[in-house]
Amino acid sequence: MISPYPAVTLIVVLIGALTLAGGLVWAERRLLALWQDRYGPNRVGPFGLMQTLADMIKLFFKEDWIPPFADKWVFIMAPAIVMFTVLMSFVVVPFAPGMIISDLNIAVLFFLGMSSLGVYSIVLAGWSSDNKYALLGGMRAAAQMLSYEVFMGLSLMGTVLLAGSFDLVDIVNAQQHLWFVVPQFLGFVLFMIAGIAETRRLPFDLPESESEIVAGFHSEYSGMKFGMFFVGEYIGILLISSMITVLFFGGWQGPVLPGIVWYFIKTFFFLGFFILLRASLPRPRFDQLMDWGWKLMLPLALANLLVTGAVKLAFFR
Amino acid sequence: MLSVIRTLWDVFLHAFRKRVTIQYPEQKAYLSARYRGRIILSRDPEGGERCVACYLCAVACPVDCIALQATEDPTGRRYPEFFRINFSRCIFCGYCEEACPTYAIQLTPDLEMGEYNRQNMVYEKEHLLISGPGKYPDYNFWQVAGVKIGGKDKGEAEREAPPADLRNLLP
Numbered sequence: 001m002i003s004p005y006p007a008v009t010l011i012v013v014l015i016g017a018l019t020l021a022g023g024l025v026w027a028e029r030r031l032l033a034l035w036q037d038r039y040g041p042n043r044v045g046p047f048g049l050m051q052t053l054a055d056m057i058k059l060f061f062k063e064d065w066i067p068p069f070a071d072k073w074v075f076i077m078a079p080a081i082v083m084f085t086v087l088m089s090f091v092v093v094p095f096a097p098g099m100i101i102s103d104l105n106i107a108v109l110f111f112l113g114m115s116s117l118g119v120y121s122i123v124l125a126g127w128s129s130d131n132k133y134a135l136l137g138g139m140r141a142a143a144q145m146l147s148y149e150v151f152m153g154l155s156l157m158g159t160v161l162l163a164g165s166f167d168l169v170d171i172v173n174a175q176q177h178l179w180f181v182v183p184q185f186l187g188f189v190l191f192m193i194a195g196i197a198e199t200r201r202l203p204f205d206l207p208e209s210e211s212e213i214v215a216g217f218h219s220e221y222s223g224m225k226f227g228m229f230f231v232g233e234y235i236g237i238l239l240i241s242s243m244i245t246v247l248f249f250g251g252w253q254g255p256v257l258p259g260i261v262w263y264f265i266k267t268f269f270f271l272g273f274f275i276l277l278r279a280s281l282p283r284p285r286f287d288q289l290m291d292w293g294w295k296l297m298l299p300l301a302l303a304n305l306l307v308t309g310a311v312k313l314a315f316f317r
Numbered sequence: 318m319l320s321v322i323r324t325l326w327d328v329f330l331h332a333f334r335k336r337v338t339i340q341y342p343e344q345k346a347y348l349s350a351r352y353r354g355r356i357i358l359s360r361d362p363e364g365g366e367r368c369v370a371c372y373l374c375a376v377a378c379p380v381d382c383i384a385l386q387a388t389e390d391p392t393g394r395r396y397p398e399f400f401r402i403n404f405s406r407c408i409f410c411g412y413c414e415e416a417c418p419t420y421a422i423q424l425t426p427d428l429e430m431g432e433y434n435r436q437n438m439v440y441e442k443e444h445l446l447i448s449g450p451g452k453y454p455d456y457n458f459w460q461v462a463g464v465k466i467g468g469k470d471k472g473e474a475e476r477e478a479p480p481a482d483l484r485n486l487l488p
Contacts, residue, residue: 035328035329037334037335
């Protein structure tokens with residue numbers, strides 16, 4: 001089932017993702033402020049809506065400086081990789097019945113593959129900057145993202161088992177009677193935690209570590225390259241929220257409103273939840289983070305998969 | 318894990334509390350009457366300048382931002398020829414107000430003194446002098462001092478006895 005106008009859907013999704021990421025910057029600042037007993041930006045436009053635009057204009061005017069000691073082409077390419085992988089992952093997300101750019105029958109694997117490629121951008125950014133703090137940030141990012149990707153894939157396998165296919169449209173359709181969050185609650189929690197670690201959001205933002213290692217892997221980046229990392233991170237959050245709604249919360253299914261509206265309601269709910277996480281949780285130490293990933297999350301993911309497979313085999317032949 | 322859920326719920330409830338931001342310039346913070354803001358030179362209740370150019374404020378100032386020159390008017394009353402405060406140096410400590418013997422120099426609860434040009438931060442006497450007595454409405458230094466100026470001879474100040482006539486103190 002491919003939409004009849006794939007080129008139009010492509011442009012719409014591209015512009016929509018970038019616009020939503022810009023709106024998400026505004027929403028994050030306002031929501032963080034709401035939960036911190038203050039106002040966010042409220043001067044620049046009505047309710048501060050033009051603040052993101054003003055910030056983008058400022059970033060465009062910044063001096064685009066590449067450190068002379070940095071590895072030039074890798075330095076330039078690194079932010080592009082993160083944008084590329086995240087936007088590519090949006091190709092397989094179903095927004096509404098029939099509204100999808102490409103209905104791959106291995107969509108889940110494609111999504112996991114793209115998120116693995118995203119690790120490269122951070123590591124290359126940290127390495128090519130030729131800066132101790134950037135390197136530290138890059139190393140931490142590599143370790144964190146690799147470890148949490150392992151059980152991200154495993155937590156998704158439960159939904160794939162229940163739906164019987166890697167195709168995201170089939171997974172959404174299989175949730176007609178019961179959203180997968182109910183039988184796969186543990187998988188949902190694991191995928192959410194892994195998603196937060198993949199997009200390097202608080203509480204897993206050690207690679208960026210605003211107060212610990214200067215700016216982490218993007219210390220040497222300024223101007224629009226930093227803007228690309230920034231916007232790429234927000235599109236990544238958008239992607240993870242979309243994947244959570246598609247895989248566990250029935251995607252576009254809902255009683256009265258059209259499918260696309262339900263999709264957005266659910267995605268925005270999870271975006272708000274990610275922002276709440278940022279507002280409230282402290283940052284764990286790096287060894288605590290790695291311990292958690294390997295010693296707690298991975299066994300739980302394996303157990304989840306084991307039980308799901310056993311139940312499916314025993315009862316739902 | 319449960320403490321994490323509790324933290325999330327607690328922070329979420331903050332959405333329903335009042336925000337503590339004061340939206341300047343529509344709302345302004347409360348400044349008490351003794352707030353150490355902009356410096357003024359006051360006048361006594363009769364309308365004359367209180368400042369007697371004694372240089373005590375210039376000496377007390379820890380950053381040397383006060384400059385003045387004393388002179389006398391024809392009736393014998395001292396006053397400053399010029400009085401200059403450089404507000405880009407002033408730290409608003411209030412030592413000058415504490416040092417002043419005539420309650421002339423005072424600090425007021427006004428802090429909106431932003432300028433684009435640093436030269437505009439140097440205030441002259443005409444910028445500092447106000448038409449009222451400021452925080453101390455009843456004090457007139459010249460009425461309690463024993464100095465002879467126009468309109469008041471020696472012995473005619475408040476609470477002052479007239480000078481003893483040496484030539485009449487015969488046993």
